[in-house]
Amino acid sequence: MNSNYEQYREHMQQLADINYASALLQWDQEVYMPVNSAAARARQISTLSGLAHEKSTTEKLGSLLTTLEKDHSLNAKEQANIRETMRVYKDQKKYTTAFVVEMSKTVSQCFDAWQEARKKSDFSIYRPRLEKLLELKRKECELLGYNDHPYNALLNQFEPGATVATLDALFNEVSNKLVPFIDEITSAKKPDSGFLFRHYSREKQWPYGLELLKLMHFDFDAGRQDISAHPFTTSFSATDVRVTTRINENDIREMIWGCIHEGGHALYEQGLPDEEYGLPSGEAVSLGIHESQSRLWENNVGRSLPFWKFNYKHLQHLFPENLGNIDVESFYAGINAVEPSLIRTSADELTYHLHVLIRYEIEKLLISGKVQVKELPELWNSQYKKYLRIDVPNDAQGVLQDVHWSHGSFGYFPTYSLGSFYAAQFFRQAKIEIAGLDEMLASGEYKPLLDWLRTNIHVHGKTYRAHELCKKVTGEEINFRYFFEYATAKYGRIYQADTTKIVS
Amino acid sequence: MNSNYEQYREHMQQLADINYASALLQWDQEVYMPVNSAAARARQISTLSGLAHEKSTTEKLGSLLTTLEKDHSLNAKEQANIRETMRVYKDQKKYTTAFVVEMSKTVSQCFDAWQEARKKSDFSIYRPRLEKLLELKRKECELLGYNDHPYNALLNQFEPGATVATLDALFNEVSNKLVPFIDEITSAKKPDSGFLFRHYSREKQWPYGLELLKLMHFDFDAGRQDISAHPFTTSFSATDVRVTTRINENDIREMIWGCIHEGGHALYEQGLPDEEYGLPSGEAVSLGIHESQSRLWENNVGRSLPFWKFNYKHLQHLFPENLGNIDVESFYAGINAVEPSLIRTSADELTYHLHVLIRYEIEKLLISGKVQVKELPELWNSQYKKYLRIDVPNDAQGVLQDVHWSHGSFGYFPTYSLGSFYAAQFFRQAKIEIAGLDEMLASGEYKPLLDWLRTNIHVHGKTYRAHELCKKVTGEEINFRYFFEYATAKYGRIYQADTTKIVS
Numbered sequence A, B: 001m002n003s004n005y006e007q008y009r010e011h012m013q014q015l016a017d018i019n020y021a022s023a024l025l026q027w028d029q030e031v032y033m034p035v036n037s038a039a040a041r042a043r044q045i046s047t048l049s050g051l052a053h054e055k056s057t058t059e060k061l062g063s064l065l066t067t068l069e070k071d072h073s074l075n076a077k078e079q080a081n082i083r084e085t086m087r088v089y090k091d092q093k094k095y096t097t098a099f100v101v102e103m104s105k106t107v108s109q110c111f112d113a114w115q116e117a118r119k120k121s122d123f124s125i126y127r128p129r130l131e132k133l134l135e136l137k138r139k140e141c142e143l144l145g146y147n148d149h150p151y152n153a154l155l156n157q158f159e160p161g162a163t164v165a166t167l168d169a170l171f172n173e174v175s176n177k178l179v180p181f182i183d184e185i186t187s188a189k190k191p192d193s194g195f196l197f198r199h200y201s202r203e204k205q206w207p208y209g210l211e212l213l214k215l216m217h218f219d220f221d222a223g224r225q226d227i228s229a230h231p232f233t234t235s236f237s238a239t240d241v242r243v244t245t246r247i248n249e250n251d252i253r254e255m256i257w258g259c260i261h262e263g264g265h266a267l268y269e270q271g272l273p274d275e276e277y278g279l280p281s282g283e284a285v286s287l288g289i290h291e292s293q294s295r296l297w298e299n300n301v302g303r304s305l306p307f308w309k310f311n312y313k314h315l316q317h318l319f320p321e322n323l324g325n326i327d328v329e330s331f332y333a334g335i336n337a338v339e340p341s342l343i344r345t346s347a348d349e350l351t352y353h354l355h356v357l358i359r360y361e362i363e364k365l366l367i368s369g370k371v372q373v374k375e376l377p378e379l380w381n382s383q384y385k386k387y388l389r390i391d392v393p394n395d396a397q398g399v400l401q402d403v404h405w406s407h408g409s410f411g412y413f414p415t416y417s418l419g420s421f422y423a424a425q426f427f428r429q430a431k432i433e434i435a436g437l438d439e440m441l442a443s444g445e446y447k448p449l450l451d452w453l454r455t456n457i458h459v460h461g462k463t464y465r466a467h468e469l470c471k472k473v474t475g476e477e478i479n480f481r482y483f484f485e486y487a488t489a490k491y492g493r494i495y496q497a498d499t500t501k502i503v504s
Helices: A003-031 A035-056 A059-069 A076-093 A097-120 A123-144 A151-158 A164-187 A202-215 A252-271 A287-301 A305-318 A328-335 A352-367 A373-388 A414-433 A437-442 A447-456 A466-474 A480-495 B003-031 B035-056 B059-069 B076-094 B097-120 B123-144 B151-158 B164-187 B202-215 B252-271 B287-301 B305-318 B328-335 B352-367 B373-388 B414-433 B437-442 B447-456 B466-474 B480-495
Strands: A223-227 A233-235 A241-245 B223-227 B233-235 B241-245
Touching (some): A003 A035, A003 A059, A003 A076, A003 B003, A035 A076, A097 A123, A123 A373, A151 A352, A164 A480, A202 A223, A202 A305, A287 A466, A305 A328, A352 A373, B003 B059, B123 B373, B202 B223, B202 B252, B202 B305, B241 B252, B252 B447, B305 B437, B414 B447, B437 B447
Antiparallel strands (some): A233 A241, B233 B241
16 A cells, blocks of 8 residues: 555545535535525535635645655556646646635626626626626636647636647538538428427426436436436435436426436446545546537437337327327437527537537637627627527527626537537447447347446546547547538438538 | 624634535435445545534634633623633543544444344343443543533533533432322323324325424425434524424324424524524524424424314314314324333323433433443333333333434433423413413414514524523523423323322
8 A cells, every 4th residue: 555645545535525515515505405595505615615625735735746746656547646636736726815716706796797687688787797707717827827829728627638729620620511511401391399399297207207317227326316497417426426307398308308418427427436536537537528428328329219219109108198199200300300599508419519619719719809798799699690590689598698608617618519529439439349239229228338338438537538538449539520420320311411412 | 893703703604614514414315315325425424524623623713712702892692602612612622633533433333233233132232332432431521521420521512501410300300290190190091092093195294294384484495394214403504494204104193293393493493593603692502492492392382282273174184084083182182192101202292201311310320330331221121110110022122222322422311301391481481471372372373482482592592501591581490390380281181180189
């Protein structure tokens, strides 16, 4: 036993204890907390955040890390842990207390202003707060340091190792290939999807959602599902992973693909090695890889024909009044209807990436100072016209729709698209390596796929960076080609489009 | 603004944040946590306890308290806060780390041994662990210091200011007056209570429990009710107070009086002054006073004839198959049936205190070393024969029934009886001060009583010690007379006993 490493491990595990306690306070706030307790809960979370920050920046941790960095007796996983912890430690140490306090205050004001602005659809309420926040975010880039583009400093917080160079290449392809493909299929006849918006009772939706999670091998001895206003996944260890869902009685899609999406996130968390609790090797790689797991289950599996060939009968049986005269092919076409729309969170699997592309482009311009906050609404609306071919009727449904910027989360949006692209690339590889995967999915056997994800992705925690992991699993770094092949094959078939013209 | 006092307040509030986060981890463990997460949760709670202990014993707090103790600009409430915090601080500082670690390890082993021993009804499994624990508890008494009797040091942890002298006087009266009274009424015909054990469905019990809480003015915007194996009340601020209940479909008593009992605890917590969050003036006085609030609602209100004159019709309407032919007087008699029994937690309102008396006497003997652990089962059984006139068939239903000793909680049991005695004394005073209280209770008006409790008890937090508060509210310190008057009047009527012979 290396006693320095053991000290480091105990330090990190105690830090995790504090962070997970804080996560439970937040979960409870969204799911069960009585309304009057908002102020007390806010200060409890804030105190725990302060303790966690203290613990993650102590000199004791710093000197342990410095010693362990030079310790050649550590194995590869231990070395990766020290490397990753040191990276975060050094970044954390760059923040002065004054900066943290100012940022926290500014974010809080910006969030309040955003809420009011969105309610009134009045960007001017938000504007001065967002200007202040952006000024601080630019300072944060300088303080953290970066190569090539200040935006890289922010990207690094959500997707370590990702750069503007890589993302530009990916989103160029979105613009050059996906946009024309969407144009082509949306000019064809849109499949009927009206049956998804009939009345689906809450009482029947809830147990069906639980059943979907069971089908996916979500472990209810190591997790649970609850209801919240906005679906999310959180965990307090690999042995306690919680998903939430919401039920819309007039749109069955929210519950079904919400459950599958959060279930995908949860399977990743449940698959992380419990014995590495609190260490990078026990944590998810990045937001992009996390999203790859949710998107793979939601789209590549949960919006596929094989999946519904097995599961549709039961759904139809539950809701005969809505689905009795809809056959599985029509159901499959309906749930995959593509249509440009205003709101990112309810976008289909293809146009979703145009929403992300627009945000990514705008974020870079804001951070580099090439665009001012006051120009935002006009820029937003012109980009929606350019890529999605639609007019934005007001700011509430336009530039004010997302919470992210008001939280100071710049560099977060691109990870959504990275998730889908990684998902397509991983899923293609799984099909190569698991003989008969499509047939398995068509007969309700999801364990072989889950095992493959466990072995190839979950079990490693943060031992590899996202790009390293992708190369290790698929033989190459992220490549838009696999998502595009998947999209053109699937939607070409649904829309009867001539995909041979498009696939390059 | 006194800046030292402000520093002290912020310190205490951060300490409360940590303790309340820990309380949420524990609440969640009892109510929602998935089974596999026990180990991770245990370490999270342990880390937070460690942080709280650190924060409650820092030199910084000590020197703030020393300065503030001499600060005559503080008002009476502020002075009481400093006095109470200093008392706890000094006690905490008496524990060495080595002692705390040994105690924690011993308790954990003792609890495991108790669980196994109770399952197998084999005291010998428990005995060596309890011996070790008692040795430590005796050391703890020396370490804390005491006057007159070492047991006073332990009592002080749960009921600051209570002493063996006061308790001996009270329990002598239990022995000399209550025991003969119970003998007398139990020689009369026992009222029929069989209707309480018919089948009461879970689906109808649950909403009825919520309704009882609403009737009592439990604030659901500042609290909630859930299900757990053992009912309890916890709080994370006066704005988030949670009760739990359990439902036994073959014994409606568990849910009804469980809800009312925990509801009484909860009303106290919701009535503590929120602006004193984290300070003694924002906390309950003692376990005894806490229990007085639960017992007052459970027994003096919830087992009274006026209460059921108003509420019985609805209950009867919900369960016509069980209660259709039971009139309210018969119901009232049945829920107040007195019968000596083996298990404390299911004892009636009168014999309950004999269970406590026995434990109190045994605890004193154990702590003073006058009785050895090996003599416990025989002593227990002989005391049950002496006071309750029953034979104990095995240790599982005898000396092994309670968890308290295995947790190291000696000095806790007497607070249960103190609670009932305080409750009777407070309730009598409320009747004097609220004109027509019985008529109000008989017409479902509970707000005047709650307001009286709020003004006289809840709002003060720990500003007064229990005995001071009792004197302030009722004009005298705790006096068994009021409980005995209540008991003889109520049960004399139910059992048609000649109470004139007994009331002295």
